[in-house]
Amino acid sequence: MKAKCIFEFDLSKLPEKGVYVVNHVSYLDPILLFAFLPGNPVFALNGHLYRRHWISFLMQRADVIHFNPIEPTDIKKLIAKVDENRLVVIFAEGRITENGGLMKIYEAPGLVADKSKSPIIPVWIDGPQYGYFSKTKGCLPHRILPKMRMYVGEPRSFKLKDELRRQRDHISNEVYMILREMCFNINYDKDISLFAQLMKTAKVHSRIGFLSKRPRVIEDINRKQKSYKDIIVASFALGNCFKKITSVDENVGLLLPNAIATVCAFFGLSAYNRTPVMINFSVGAKNMVSMCNTAQIKTVITSKAFIIKGKLEAAVEAMTESGYNVIYLEDAAIPTNSLLEILLQSLAVNKLQVMREMLPISTIKESPIETRVLSAGLVTIESWYKEDGKIFIKPPHGVSNWLPVFTMCSGTAPKDILLFL
Secondary structure, X not given: OOEEEEEOOOHHHOOXXXXXXXXXXXXXXXXXXXXXXXXXXXXXXXXXXXXXXXHHHHOOOOEEEEOOOOOHHHHHHHHHHHHOOOEEEEEOOOOOOOOOOOOOOOOHHHHHHHHHOOOEEEEEEEXXXXXXXXXXXXXXXXXXXXXXXXXXXXXXXXXXXHHHOOOHHHHHHHHHHHHHHHHHHHHOOOOOOHHHHHHHHHHHHOOEOOOOEOOOOEEOOOOOEEOHHHHHHHHHHHHHHHOOOOOOOOEEEEEOOOOHHHHHHHHHHHHOOOEEEEOOOOOOHHHHHHHXXXXXXXXXXXXXXXXXXXXOHHHHHHHHHOOOEEEEHHHXXXXXXXXHHHHHHHHOOOHHHHHHHHOOHHHOOOOOOOOOOOOOOEEEEEEEEOOEEXXXXXXXXXXXXXXXXXXXHHOOOOOOOEEOO
């Protein structure tokens, strides 16, 4: 078991008194905090923690206060401790998370910081939610020895306006925003591509349970569910075909429906350093040609079945007459049912790398091809009418780092299935 603590500020600037506001992901949280946090803080532990004898035994040298976040007398005790120039540790949620994200935030940390006129020091714990000491069974994959990291943010002042001190919802929301900002800053990585983010996610969520069952994570209108490994293998296969007809950093149009094949084509382009451009097929042939011209597209990838069902023959004909290279997914399909042959054709690497791909995704340390960050991770074209539309160029880190915030705000969980309609 590996544990690491990262401080985002100089420890010499640690205030004499303050409030550590921490997210709560497992029963190991107070032990990790006691082992790493400086300043000999006071731990405000709820009943579900201090009633466990093994936690009390491991923290018998710590200064522990039994704490209930909705009990006024307990809040006053913490304020008195901070007034004595002490640092206190408070779990803002009051209980262990059950979905891996933030649960309901109580106003106690904000009240203690405001009444004692002390700063808040946000702390984010990541990793123990994947262990067996958490409550995320059935929601997140568990492993025996997960890697654990603690991030300690810079102290920040917390002072409420006089008219807002009695509004508990406002106080809890302010604390929630601090923790959410901390979570975003930790997950934000400007040097990661979309396909690398897919590989990173697959390492964590590709297998669940003691028997390493592969969860199905995506489903389209055909009701066929696919796993992470299915998506990655198909992305490599399609991307290897697309790289022969496109160049690096080229904008490649995708004229495809909401289907799993579209996702595989999208990540296949990203894997080989091409920028996918999502074309809106509901605006007519003339506007689609104008879109391609504005986005500087040379190649458009589509599907014969989609063109026939959507009655888009006129659009394809107009693109062909305008000089655009139209490629059909049916022509790019690899005529083989052997997984080994798919990997050999899609990766075009030596036998050692092929053997790595045959192993579970959790054992893959890096992408088998060199995937670098493009200036534009995704290009979407919206509101295109009468040749006067908008093009949105979205960097890869802007798309991939938006996902943790979306997950936290929307309440979705990794076990949820993404359905394309």
